Amino acid sequence: xxxxxxxxxxxxxxxxxxxxxxxxxxxxxxxxxxxxxxxxxxxxxxxxxxxxxxxxxxxxxxxxxxxxxxxxxxxxxxxxxxxxxxxxxxxxxxxxxxxxxxxxxxxxxxxxxxxxxxxxxxxxxxxxxxxxxxxxxxxxxxxxxxxxxxxxxxxxxxxxxxxxxxxxxxxxxxxxxxxxxxxxxxxxxxxxxxxxxxxxxxxxxxxxxxxxxxxxxxxxxxxxxxxxxxxxxxxxxxxxxxxxxxxxxxxxxxxxxxxxxxxxxxxxxxxxxxxxxxxxxxxxxxxxxxxxxxxxxxxxxxxxxxxxxxxxxxxxxxxxxxxxxxxxxxxxxxxxxxxxxxxxxxxxxxxxxxxxxxxxxxxxxxxxxxxxxxxxxxxxxxxxxxxxxxxxxxxxxxxxxxxxxxxxx
RNA sequence: GUGGAUGUAGUGAAGUGGUUAUCACGCAAGCCUGUGGAGCUUGAGAUCGGGAGUUCAAUCCUCCCCUUCCACCCCA
Numbered sequence: 001x002x003x004x005x006x007x008x009x010x011x012x013x014x015x016x017x018x019x020x021x022x023x024x025x026x027x028x029x030x031x032x033x034x035x036x037x038x039x040x041x042x043x044x045x046x047x048x049x050x051x052x053x054x055x056x057x058x059x060x061x062x063x064x065x066x067x068x069x070x071x072x073x074x075x076x077x078x079x080x081x082x083x084x085x086x087x088x089x090x091x092x093x094x095x096x097x098x099x100x101x102x103x104x105x106x107x108x109x110x111x112x113x114x115x116x117x118x119x120x121x122x123x124x125x126x127x128x129x130x131x132x133x134x135x136x137x138x139x140x141x142x143x144x145x146x147x148x149x150x151x152x153x154x155x156x157x158x159x160x161x162x163x164x165x166x167x168x169x170x171x172x173x174x175x176x177x178x179x180x181x182x183x184x185x186x187x188x189x190x191x192x193x194x195x196x197x198x199x200x201x202x203x204x205x206x207x208x209x210x211x212x213x214x215x216x217x218x219x220x221x222x223x224x225x226x227x228x229x230x231x232x233x234x235x236x237x238x239x240x241x242x243x244x245x246x247x248x249x250x251x252x253x254x255x256x257x258x259x260x261x262x263x264x265x266x267x268x269x270x271x272x273x274x275x276x277x278x279x280x281x282x283x284x285x286x287x288x289x290x291x292x293x294x295x296x297x298x299x300x301x302x303x304x305x306x307x308x309x310x311x312x313x314x315x316x317x318x319x320x321x322x323x324x325x326x327x328x329x330x331x332x333x334x335x336x337x338x339x340x341x342x343x344x345x346x347x348x349x350x351x352x353x354x355x356x357x358x359x360x361x362x363x364x365x366x367x368x369x370x371x372x373x374x375x376x377x378x379x380x381x382x383x384x385x386x387x388x389x390x391x392x393x394x395x396x397x398x399x400x401x402x403x404x405x406x407x408x409x
Numbered sequence: 410g411u412g413g414a415u416g417u418a419g420u421g422a423a424g425u426g427g428u429u430a431u432c433a434c435g436c437a438a439g440c441c442u443g444u445g446g447a448g449c450u451u452g453a454g455a456u457c458g459g460g461a462g463u464u465c466a467a468u469c470c471u472c473c474c475c476u477u478c479c480a481c482c483c484c485a
Binding site for chain 1: 410438
């Protein structure tokens with residue numbers, strides 16, 4: 001009796017945590033003026049052709065009854081691009097976000113499942129670095145809203161055009177192989193990296209060139225003519241205005257797996273470096289029929305990260321109040337309904353259990369208030385309201401209960 | 410796909426070639442006919458991951474498979 005490998009169950013407590021993350025994703029996106037969209041779970045397989053080699057391998061694809069080759073969405077950007085291309089009447093700029101479950105058939109392990117939630121945020125319609133900066137800002141704001149600080153994470157930034165120019169300058173052709181190597185950089189020593197580079201038939205001058213630019217920490221150190229370099233300079237300048245420089249790190253080893261990126265690329269990492277990347281994205285100017293920039297942000301790594309940092313809040317039940325009837329369930333139902341009419345979330349004991357059992361239940365479920373209703377109370381036309389955190393009790397009217405709960409929350 | 414580890418109630422752990430497989434937490438009921446987080450009592454819950462073999466007898470020994478986890482690979 002298990003769920004499908006790599007697929008997850010969310011019990012109420014876990015779902016609450018997930019909702020906490022969703023709420024922050026949404027509120028930051030809305031704060032910057034992004035609109036929520038939704039995309040289909042199935043897409044034609046071909047739309048992922050531009051994603052690179054890795055993705056098609058991991059795609060859940062099948063032929064449907066109409067002989068169409070379909071795929072469970074492995075990511076959102078191609079769908080966003082499709083939606084943008086499809087409807088030419090959209091007003092620019094297009095600022096969208098979405099939260100969707102995505103699917104990838106891959107080896108299950110820490111931080112990687114086959115089904116995950118991905119928050120995606122995109123700014124389409126301009127090549128201006130201002131949009132790259134805003135998009136990166138939202139990513140940082142999400143992480144800080146989750147109470148993470150510059151000691152916990154950083155955003156590594158690079159630019160595809162600059163990388164290409166650097167390679168061209170060194171007359172290196174096997175860009176792909178090197179890109180893969182560079183991606184591993186944080187996990188291998190410089191020495192190993194060197195021998196690997198030599199194995200790829202690079203001259204010693206080329207090896208030195210590659211190692212050099214990996215160690216660039218500041219843009220000033222880069223001495224070539226490149227549009228990518230200019231873009232990066234501009235981007236860092238704009239981000240200064242958002243006062244976010246402390247989160248940023250120039251890192252030319254950032255490559256990103258997707259082939260469709262054309263300019264800025266960035267990735268959010270935990271500073272200790274023992275987790276996978278938390279979020280990642282970049283600029284894609286040839287995918288949607290118009291330039292765009294965006295990122296994807298999965299829930300799995302984030303969850304582990306927040307748990308390790310002990311930043312997942314203890315969340316109360318969504319229920320506001322639990323009613324304990326004492327041998328008069330029939331009289332309590334109308335009271336419960338009255339509270340619900342005032343938009344209060346009410347749970348009512350239907351099992352006719354004892355007071356102590358019910359209090360125990362309310363306590364375990366972390367319901368903040370309990371209403372005890374018995375003979376004595378009904379005689380006086382009152383109810384007994386108990387605050388479960390303080391233990392305080394008072395005899396009061398239903399109307400006052402409504403007021404108290406509405407003010408208290 | 411490659412390599413390593415793992416598997417005993419819901420969870421975490423013990424244990425033994427031999428009748429009814431322990432313990433803790435959790436769950437349920439009672440002590441308490443109107444007051445929780447504690448205590449005590451009782452109860453439910455496991456074909457000991459699956460299959461084959463060795464044996465009079467296997468949860469335990471052997472083999473195969475599966476699962477889950479970790480690393481590589483890659484990525485959210």
